[in-house]
Amino acid sequence: MDKRHRIAAAVLAVTALVLGPAQASAAPLGKPKTAHAKKLAAEYLDRAGPLARAVAVEFGIPASVTAGQSILESSWGQSRLAVTDRNFFGFKCLATGPGPIAVACHDYPTTECTPDCHQVQALFRVYDSMLSSFRDYGRVLSTSKNYTAALPLKHDPNAYVTEVAKKYATDPNYAAKVIRIMQENNLYRLDAPLP
Template sequence: MARAVAAEFRVPASVALAQAALESGWGHSDLAVQDHNLFGFKCSAAGPGPVAVGCRDHPTTECTPECHPASASFRVYDAPLSSFRDYGRVLTTSPYYASALPLRSDPNAFITEVAKKYATDPGYADKVIRLMREHDLYRVDAPLP
């Protein structure tokens, strides 16, 4: 799924895979299991957006700047692939992440820029980069045969 989204939206597959692993607890979080939301995308006041099929409240942690438990409304998807596709769509169409797009060929620089708007955790980019390094996720960025 990460490679398919990388091919469609030109975002690093390694970053998509590492973010999905981090955000979903390697696919085991309630948000991932119940709602196929692998990236922790929240619903906005306008609703779930064009890809998700609904919204559901889940517990979360917010850092503002101190980290604390919270509850938020998260997007619900019909399948994990829909979550990956929404991830690619959001990163490539939202003005929040426009400054990251020129960095697509450097996964570490890309996530460092994305993280500035993506998460409230100040250590978020470091956590994603650690996952990419520890699990050699850069290998998924290799061109498909």
């Protein structure tokens, strides 16, 4: 195991020990405004930040993007999908099942924009932990041909998520939403090397 993988494994192991259960109250998507929302956001970033950094080390994905997408997809870890199924990135099941890391599939209503937005039912991946959800995110974005064009842009988080969004979501404003979250919450700080 090379140094990069040893660091990622250590960060993941420590993070797995400190992760607490998700809370079920709602949280805002942009910059938190109320004291309660700020507290929820800080708690979420305390849990998600180290995982996003570990994904950056292991899979080469900007930590700011990982954190931003998880915030948008999970409503700061408060969505039903995140709380019930520990799915922090909105990953759907494959035709063949949940994939190599997820443990099951769960049916939920969702909105698809193709190009008109409408409600549909879809099977979403279920994970045994927040850690597994983040690792699956890193695995998918670093190995799927859908995101190959984003890989050379990893040093520019905004360009990276703009490229990823082309295949990741049907929402035409998806990249702009993630970038807004990254900017308003200074998630770019997660991309700085660890001291």
